[in-house]
Amino acid sequence: MFERFDEDARGAVVRARAESVRTGHAEIGTEQLLIGLAAGPGLAAEVLKAAGVSLAELRALIPAGGSPGRLEPLDAEALASIGIDLDTVSRATDAAFGPGSLTRTKTRKRVRRRRPSSPRMAEASKAVFTLALHAALRFGHNHISSGHLLLGVLEQPASPAVATLQAAGADLPSLRKQVTAEVVRNADRGGAAEPGP
Amino acid sequence: MPNETLLAEAANGQDPAQGLRAVRALRELAERLENLQVTNARAHGWSWQEIAFFLGVSKQAVHKKHARRLGS
Numbered sequence: 001m002f003e004r005f006d007e008d009a010r011g012a013v014v015r016a017r018a019e020s021v022r023t024g025h026a027e028i029g030t031e032q033l034l035i036g037l038a039a040g041p042g043l044a045a046e047v048l049k050a051a052g053v054s055l056a057e058l059r060a061l062i063p064a065g066g067s068p069g070r071l072e073p074l075d076a077e078a079l080a081s082i083g084i085d086l087d088t089v090s091r092a093t094d095a096a097f098g099p100g101s102l103t104r105t106k107t108r109k110r111v112r113r114r115r116p117s118s119p120r121m122a123e124a125s126k127a128v129f130t131l132a133l134h135a136a137l138r139f140g141h142n143h144i145s146s147g148h149l150l151l152g153v154l155e156q157p158a159s160p161a162v163a164t165l166q167a168a169g170a171d172l173p174s175l176r177k178q179v180t181a182e183v184v185r186n187a188d189r190g191g192a193a194e195p196g197p
Numbered sequence: 198m199p200n201e202t203l204l205a206e207a208a209n210g211q212d213p214a215q216g217l218r219a220v221r222a223l224r225e226l227a228e229r230l231e232n233l234q235v236t237n238a239r240a241h242g243w244s245w246q247e248i249a250f251f252l253g254v255s256k257q258a259v260h261k262k263h264a265r266r267l268g269s
Contacts, residue, residue, distance in 0.1 A: 022265065022268060074222060074225060074226055074229075075218065075219075075221070075222035075225070076222075078215070078218045078219040078221070078222040078223075079219065079222045079223060079226060081215065081219050082219045082223065084223065084226070086226070089226065089230075093230070093233060096233075096237075097233050097237065101233055102229055102230075102233070105229045105232040105233050105236075
């Protein structure tokens with residue numbers, strides 16, 4: 001599957017994997033693929049940027065994965081027993097860091113697996129690769145660029161990635177048109193026509 | 198708050214269960230305050246080295262604990 005990927009497309013997959021690890025997801029989902037694409041370099045990143053979709057905005061819209069840490073309510077009673085008034089502490093942190101900051105902040109369990117297993121490719125992401133391959137074949141391209149991958153993402157209307165794009169205010173039909181145009185133009189130029197090493 | 202008075206006596210006294218519960222709550226509170234303060238310090242451009250100095254721990258320790266959460 002990956003042998004047809006050009007350098008940018010491979011880079012996007014590598015970045016998607018890193019994003020899953022960073023945000024604690026056990027899988028590389030379509031939303032992480034989207035981040036990998038948006039973080040560029042590549043055709044997909046350029047199109048997304050031109051459409052006004054920023055990497056920071058996308059990241060903010062994607063919830064962190066698994067093991068969210070403990071968020072139990074603090075034991076106000078027990079703290080009071082040793083002379084700590086949780087209300088006073090909360091008022092101080094509310095004033096400094098915003099309302100509810102003390103309840104929102106997560107603490108991590110100390111016990112962690114030494115080697116967290118590498119994130120798996122989600123089924124939806126594999127489907128994106130297949131759709132990207134089909135898109136490439138449809139255009140008669142012998143390689144898969146980041147643009148083809150973005151097309152694959154867009155062709156899965158129910159995916160988390162598409163929902164994220166919508167939440168970021170992207171106009172999906174126009175985005176699809178832009179990517180298609182760029183993918184075709186890029187191939188005509190002969191740019192990135194050769195698969196990566 | 199008769200309940201709290203009772204608890205206060207228990208925690209400072211002989212009941213291990215109540216005393217340990219207070220320690221746990223205090224630790225959790227400290228962890229949360231540390232998160233908030235470290236996040237804030239990073240937002241102010243502080244280096245891990247500087248944060249570690251004030252927390253009285255090694256740079257490696259503070260980095261290992263917070264870097265992933267803060268994505269840096």
